[in-house]
Amino acid sequence: MKFVDEAKIYVKAGHGGKGCVSFRREKFVPKGGPDGGDGGKGGDVIFRATESHHTLLDLKYQQHQFAKNGGHGSGNHRTGKSAEDLVVAVPVGTIVKNFETGEVFADLSQPEQTFIVAHGGIGGKGNAHFTTSTHQTPRFAQEGMEGEEFTLKLELKLLADVGIIGFPNAGKSTFISRVSAAKPKIADYPFTTITPHLGVVKYSDSKSFVIADIPGLISGAHDGLGMGIKFLKHIERTSLLLHIIDISTEPNINAWSNYSAINEELQHYNPELMEKPQIVVLNKIDLPYVKENAKKEVALFKKKGIILHPFSAVTGEGIKEILNRIIKILS
Numbered sequence: 001m002k003f004v005d006e007a008k009i010y011v012k013a014g015h016g017g018k019g020c021v022s023f024r025r026e027k028f029v030p031k032g033g034p035d036g037g038d039g040g041k042g043g044d045v046i047f048r049a050t051e052s053h054h055t056l057l058d059l060k061y062q063q064h065q066f067a068k069n070g071g072h073g074s075g076n077h078r079t080g081k082s083a084e085d086l087v088v089a090v091p092v093g094t095i096v097k098n099f100e101t102g103e104v105f106a107d108l109s110q111p112e113q114t115f116i117v118a119h120g121g122i123g124g125k126g127n128a129h130f131t132t133s134t135h136q137t138p139r140f141a142q143e144g145m146e147g148e149e150f151t152l153k154l155e156l157k158l159l160a161d162v163g164i165i166g167f168p169n170a171g172k173s174t175f176i177s178r179v180s181a182a183k184p185k186i187a188d189y190p191f192t193t194i195t196p197h198l199g200v201v202k203y204s205d206s207k208s209f210v211i212a213d214i215p216g217l218i219s220g221a222h223d224g225l226g227m228g229i230k231f232l233k234h235i236e237r238t239s240l241l242l243h244i245i246d247i248s249t250e251p252n253i254n255a256w257s258n259y260s261a262i263n264e265e266l267q268h269y270n271p272e273l274m275e276k277p278q279i280v281v282l283n284k285i286d287l288p289y290v291k292e293n294a295k296k297e298v299a300l301f302k303k304k305g306i307i308l309h310p311f312s313a314v315t316g317e318g319i320k321e322i323l324n325r326i327i328k329i330l331s
Contacts, residue, residue: 003196005156005234007056007063008099014042014067014083016121016144019129022075023137034131036073039123039144040080043067044116046087049108053091054198056156067118070144073126080123087114093159093237099151109159109237117152121145155233158196160212161330163235165262166244168216171283173197174313175244176213179323196234203323209330212238217265232269240277240329242322245308247293248284255282255297255308279309279325286312 017039024032045067059065065088071080096105096117106115124142131138164172180199196215202208214231235241245258259280266273282297284290294310301308309325311318 004055004057004060005196007059007154008151009059009063009065009154010149010151011045011065011088011118012067012149013045013118013120013147014069015146016040016042016123017070017072017080018144019124019126019141020073020075020078021127021139021141024076033136034127034138035075035077036126036128036141037075037078038073038080038126038129039142040070040073040082041123042070042120042144042147043083044085044120045118046085047090047094047096047106047108047115047117048087049092049094049111049113050089051092051111053089055091056094056154059088059090059154067120067147069147070120070123072144073123073141077126077128082123083120085120090154091156093157095155095157097153097155099153102153105152118148118150121147157237158198158212158234159210159237160198160235161209161239162211162242162326163238163240164211164213164242164244165235165266166216167246167258167262169249170216170244170246171313172213172216172244175242175283175319176211178313178316179203179319180211196231201323201326203327207327207331209326211242217262229265229269232266232273235273236270238276240279240326241273242326243278243280245280245282246284247282247297248287248290254300256300256304259301259306277329279322279329280306281309281311281318281322283311283313285310285317286315 019039020036022036024035026032067086068083070083073080092111094108122145124144127138127141166172176199179201197213199211201211214234245255247253247255285294298308309322
């Protein structure tokens with residue numbers, strides 16, 4: 001299934017039904033009074049967050065959501081039928097915004113959470129409502145009220161406990177595939193991961209957490225280089241970040257410059273991301289060059305007050321320690 005995390009849609013609630021102009025016509029009632037009934041209420045447009053949807057793909061191709069109008073009133077004080085509400089399923093984590101103003105209408109972050117995005121119009125009153133001692137035969141009724149309508153922007157932000165960040169090919173996808181049942185594409189070329197992936201990690205004493213792998217960042221991503229930084233919205237809800245570093249690609253690369261470059265992109269996107277705790281790890285210690293330089297990199301980070309955890313996503317060495325650290329922070 002194609003992953004879509006943004007959609008523009010138009011929603012329109014139903015109009016209220018018209019009130020009725022009617023008078024009693026009975027054989028032995030020569031002066032029958034007004035008996036026009038009220039119009040029915042128009043249907044609301046309601047968004048409901050569901051865990052059965054993981055993308056906004058459906059709404060990307062169904063951009064018009066209209067609720068039905070209420071029924072018109074009729075004689076003998078009969079009220080028109082109220083229209084059914086239109087319930088639209090969206091993934092948990094969907095943010096509903098006014099497309100024109102950017103105002104946030106709702107953040108549907110809980111399963112089965114609902115929000116009325118457009119209220120249906122109230123039905124008009126029939127002429128029976130307008131009888132007075134001085135005006136006993138009103139020949140008018142109310143039109144139904146119009147339903148609300150909006151152009152909306154929907155944004156999906158994944159709900160995860162841990163977000164994985166790092167350069168392309170740092171081993172993010174290999175890590176999440178090793179510790180969870182997620183099956184992201186893994187290959188030896190940049191930007192293998194082009195959409196976010198979620199995995200559930202079940203670890204020690206039935207403790208579990210959700211981890212998110214997003215496309216890799218590069219220096220200058222905030223200027224549109226590589227995959228850009230738009231996918232960083234999927235780590236905004238996380239409790240902590242797992243920063244995976246790879247120094248195996250170039251002989252002169254070092255872990256600190258790698259670490260600094262990624263954090264610079266986080267700063268450009270949203271400075272609040274810098275306040276999240278980061279677990280910094282050095283991947284691919286199964287390779288001789290990385291193994292040889294790991295101690296030096298660990299010592300450099302220690303001087304700067306940061307713990308660097310060496311590990312191998314391929315062999316599994318060091319992963320247990322990383323998971324223990326994650327559980328400790330999340331607890």
